[in-house]
Amino acid sequence: MDVTAYIRELLFGNDCVIVPGFGAFIGNYTPAQIDSSSGTFYPPSKKISFNRSLNHNDGLLAGRISASSGMNFADAKSLVEEFISGVRKKLERGEKVIFDNIGSFVNNQEGSLQFEPDKNANYLLDSYGLEPFHCVPVAGFEIRKHNLRNADKDPVRQAAIRRALWRAAIIVPLLGLVVAVPLKTNLFKGKVESTTLNPLVNAEFESNRKALDESNKINIPAETKTTTPEIKKPAVTENIPEVKPHAGSYIVITGSFKSRENADTQVKMLTEEGFSPEILTSDNGFFRVCAIVCGDIQTATEKKDSIIKKFPGTWVWKK
Numbered sequence: 001m002d003v004t005a006y007i008r009e010l011l012f013g014n015d016c017v018i019v020p021g022f023g024a025f026i027g028n029y030t031p032a033q034i035d036s037s038s039g040t041f042y043p044p045s046k047k048i049s050f051n052r053s054l055n056h057n058d059g060l061l062a063g064r065i066s067a068s069s070g071m072n073f074a075d076a077k078s079l080v081e082e083f084i085s086g087v088r089k090k091l092e093r094g095e096k097v098i099f100d101n102i103g104s105f106v107n108n109q110e111g112s113l114q115f116e117p118d119k120n121a122n123y124l125l126d127s128y129g130l131e132p133f134h135c136v137p138v139a140g141f142e143i144r145k146h147n148l149r150n151a152d153k154d155p156v157r158q159a160a161i162r163r164a165l166w167r168a169a170i171i172v173p174l175l176g177l178v179v180a181v182p183l184k185t186n187l188f189k190g191k192v193e194s195t196t197l198n199p200l201v202n203a204e205f206e207s208n209r210k211a212l213d214e215s216n217k218i219n220i221p222a223e224t225k226t227t228t229p230e231i232k233k234p235a236v237t238e239n240i241p242e243v244k245p246h247a248g249s250y251i252v253i254t255g256s257f258k259s260r261e262n263a264d265t266q267v268k269m270l271t272e273e274g275f276s277p278e279i280l281t282s283d284n285g286f287f288r289v290c291a292i293v294c295g296d297i298q299t300a301t302e303k304k305d306s307i308i309k310k311f312p313g314t315w316v317w318k319k
Contacts, residue, residue, distance in 0.1 A: 024054035043130035250300035
């Protein structure tokens with residue numbers, strides 16, 4: 001049986017493989033190298049050296065033979081001893097003993113054991129499949145001449161960079177103004193009243209409210225007026241009386257609806273908030289929901305500000 005095959009197998013996964021009574025093979029990591037004279041690149045490798053002082057039996061080699069061949073450990077140990085005995089006899093006769101893909105042994109003139117590793121053997125698994133290769137330098141290429149030739153082009157490139165920076169310094173502020181002016185002013189805003197996006201209601205606008213307000217002498221403070229869209233819900237069974245406000249009073253209106261059902265729904269919401277709402281009928285047939293009637297503009301404005309978050313589009317109407 002070829003014991004060297006088991007030694008090679010163990011060298012791939014171990015840095016030290018002891019052959020009892022003979023010595024130990026040691027794996028040493030060697031980084032990638034370049035031979036500049038020949039232009040050869042060598043991958044990382046694990047080179048093998050030999051230490052004759054480490055010859056005790058650690059059971060590694062015999063255990064691998066036993067596990068691979070199926071023989072018991074004692075027979076595997078005897079097999080290793082017979083193999084080493086044959087190697088020693090060859091060395092004593094002056095013969096050269098070769099361990100395939102590992103190295104060779106020979107006794108020198110002084111009788112000392114000499115080991116010569118196989119330079120082509122690589123037991124580093126991370127370098128599996130990597131082979132040395134040659135790379136011939138490009139003829140006529142000198143890095144110093146290349147750098148000197150490009151050094152003359154640096155001022156031109158720097159000038160181009162400066163021009164690009166100047167252009168960016170002018171264009172970027174102009175772009176900022178183009179974006180900021182429409183956002184900060186009403187320059188590009190259409191004359192369309194905004195409406196709420198309240199998910200509880202669907203938009204319903206009073207198209208002729210401006211004409212109606214002028215006919216009723218509306219005096220609304222300088223706040224942005226929005227209309228509360230109507231709610232598409234089932235009709236409320238409550239009957240809210242329609243009233244006419246007293247002249248000279250300030251009325252807080254929370255919404256104007258074409259449908260009486262939607263007006264009744266908002267009345268119910270105001271009632272749950274603690275108000276005593278009323279429904280006012282305008283000349284154009286819309287139903288305006290009155291949250292509260294105040295005697296002065298200051299009180300009406302305060303009431304409007306207190307509920308405008310709950311009922312967006314609330315405004316003050318002077319009757």
